[in-house]
């Protein structure tokens with residue numbers, strides 16, 4: 001099976017193309033310099049030439065709460081353009097199967113948790129990542145319309161919770177919470193700092209899944225795409241407070257310092273834990289514990305700082 005993975009140099013994409021689960025697949029993974037998904041003409045030429053059997057769309061402009069707040073135009077327009085181009089061009093060139101990656105950030109900010117797939121578009125969005133969420137919603141709906149047209153296309157959307165793991169971004173200006181905290185606490189330990197600062201009061205709750213579990217799910221879903229629900233949450237179904245994440249990461253690193261809270265920092269949604277009913281009925285559960293995931297991510301981070 002010839003699989004086109006967009007975003008192959010990113011966290012999800014790179015974990016997928018380096019996974020032994022995909023070693024028997026013919027993988028195409030152009031970088032953004034080889035195929036700029038914002039250019040529809042280039043996407044058309046690429047798909048006309050390579051004609052993949054399935055596309056896993058894992059490219060995007062992705063970042064943590066601060067990156068989203070600083071660039072709502074980019075997060076809306078880039079993700080919309082990339083998603084629209086790959087989805088419409090895939091249909092034009094007869095690619096029968098496509099998995100689109102959305103995000104639990106696209107659910108309404110005050111929706112009842114756990115977040116069910118039926119809640120998409122049922123309320124106002126989280127302002128800190130509204131642009132990104134709008135792009136995700138539009139591409140999710142685009143896949144749904146194409147599948148429902150029953151012209152032989154199976155274009156479905158996976159809605160992951162927050163993710164972390166190898167090949168993530170550790171730049172504090174761009175990164176999500178877990179990689180940012182790993183870097184902060186490693187540096188605090190190295191420099192003998194007695195305190196580490198938490199953004200906000202630390203009471204917000206988040207669900208972070210180790211990215212290799214998402215890769216495992218994508219592999220599982222590819223063999224059952226027809227039976228998979230049109231839109232399906234993929235996550236743990238439970239969450240921790242930010243304060244608990246900091247303590248768990250400090251325990252793995254062996255940091256004994258104290259935490260302070262910077263209440264001027266953005267905190268985003270107070271909670272966004274996904275409902276796993278459809279996921280469990282589809283026959284899949286996540287496997288990696290928080291401690292194991294942090295340990296593996298820390299090992300990867302240490303290879304970066306050795307460079």
Ligand SMILES: NC(=O)C1=CN([C@@H]2O[C@H](COP(=O)(O)OP(=O)(O)OC[C@H]3O[C@@H](n4cnc5c(N)ncnc54)[C@H](OP(=O)(O)O)[C@@H]3O)[C@@H](O)[C@H]2O)C=CC1
Nearest residue numbers: 007009010011012032036037058059060062101103162163
């Ligand atoms: N990280 C998370 O917590 C979550 C992520 N997701 C979703 O999963 C997917 C992957 O996220 P993640 O791996 O973290 O993202 P990354 O930022 O790690 O990777 C993004 C990828 O997209 C590529 N890309 C960016 N712009 C373009 C472009 N114009 N043309 C072609 N490729 C481009 C990048 O290539 P290059 O490096 O060359 O620019 C990179 O390979 C995204 O759809 C994201 O919304 C969903 C939920 C949570």
Ligand SMILES: C[C@H]1O[C@H](OP(=O)(O)OP(=O)(O)OC[C@H]2O[C@@H](n3cnc4c(=O)[nH]c(N)nc43)[C@H](O)[C@@H]2O)[C@@H](O)[C@@H](O)C1=O
Nearest residue numbers: 063064065068103105129162176177180199204266267268
């Ligand atoms: C996956 C999803 O993730 C994004 O939303 P988010 O979950 O709010 O992103 P985040 O991981 O950056 O923050 C999680 C929580 O953690 C707290 N927090 C504490 N201390 C640090 C800290 O040092 N850095 C960061 N980034 N957050 C911190 C922070 O205050 C917030 O309460 C979307 O933009 C969008 O990209 C998206 O798809």
